[in-house]
Every structure is written in structure tokens, then in C-alpha cells.
Amino acid sequence: MTERGWSYADLERESGGALSRGRWQQLGSADAQNKFPHPESLRVIAQVLEIDVTSVVLAAARAVGLPVPAQAGDFADQLPAGTERLSVPMRDAILGVVRAAVAGSSAGPVVREIDGVTLEWPKESAPSRQRPDGPIDYEEADL
Structure with a gap:
């Protein structure tokens, strides 16, 4: 209300x-x-x-x-309210972000499935932690 x-x-x-x-x-x-x-x-x-x-x-x-x-x-x-009206691709994208956040908050290895292939690596060596140029500037990145 x-x-x-x-x-x-x-x-x-x-x-x-x-x-x-x-x-x-x-x-x-x-x-x-x-x-x-x-x-x-x-x-x-x-x-x-x-x-x-x-x-x-x-x-x-x-x-x-x-x-x-x-x-x-x-x-x-x-x-x-209205979340149920999101398109299936939008729901999938949001779920992907949430799943990545949950996986990133655990102390265990990072596990990802891409096109049916399961990838697993220790969190400290995850690709997102291996950026030599520092964090991504999302305003300048090609998305």
C-alpha cells in the first residue's frame, strides 16, 4: 500500500x-x-x-x-510487485546475477556451467580476480 x-x-x-x-x-x-x-x-x-x-x-x-x-x-x-511480468530472458539474466553473487559469497570454489561444460576453479584464481588493468569501468566498457 x-x-x-x-x-x-x-x-x-x-x-x-x-x-x-x-x-x-x-x-x-x-x-x-x-x-x-x-x-x-x-x-x-x-x-x-x-x-x-x-x-x-x-x-x-x-x-x-x-x-x-x-x-x-x-x-x-x-x-x-510485477516481477512475475518479466520476460523469461530477463528472469534468466537476473537469476544469473544472483547465482553469481551467491557463488562469490561462498568460501568454496567457483563453479560455472557454460554450454553444458562445467568449469571449476579456486575462488582466489577466478577470472574476475585476474584483471591486470584493475576493475572494469562499466561506463566505458562495451556491453
Whole structure:
């Protein structure tokens, strides 16, 4: 809501009146809920907030006190609304960056697969650490 500048009345309007302002406010409170929302309400919430229904179901389960472990960690929860609309090539590129960052944060060897060939080398001798000219200036590099 904060990110979009929406009020509970805006959410009611965006849901076409399927959920009242009061129901949105109840769902948005930090208070534990007494009962699990109706499946149609879960679908409407996901549609209005532009998030996947699985995230809504898991959040609802936590709100009624069910012990639901985090599925992908806090990082996944920080992705902005609309991420699911990214093209497959864009998702692959972003995942590649994340995988490289995760691999770079480990103390183990660096492992890369290129065209079905697996390459592995000690982190300290990784190609990215062997630039004799220093770090790349991305403003001047041909990308």
C-alpha cells in the first residue's frame, strides 16, 4: 500500500467491491486473524496486489497462526510487485546475477556451467580476480 500510495478505500475500489474497506483494513492489521479467508477472497487479494496466490495463501496461514516456514527466505519477499511480468530472458539474466553473487559469497570454489561444460576453479584464481588493468569501468566498457 505504501509503495503505491493506496488507502484501504483504494483497495476496496481496486477489488471492485469484492472486499470492503473494513475487510482490507482487518487483513492489513498486524493482529492475528480468527479464520482463514475464503478462497475467492484470496484470489481477489492476489489480483489486486499483483502477487501470486501462493504468497497470499501462505500469508493468510501465518495470520491464523499456522507455523509456515519461509519458502525462499527474506530476499524473495523483497521483490517488487510485477516481477512475475518479466520476460523469461530477463528472469534468466537476473537469476544469473544472483547465482553469481551467491557463488562469490561462498568460501568454496567457483563453479560455472557454460554450454553444458562445467568449469571449476579456486575462488582466489577466478577470472574476475585476474584483471591486470584493475576493475572494469562499466561506463566505458562495451556491453
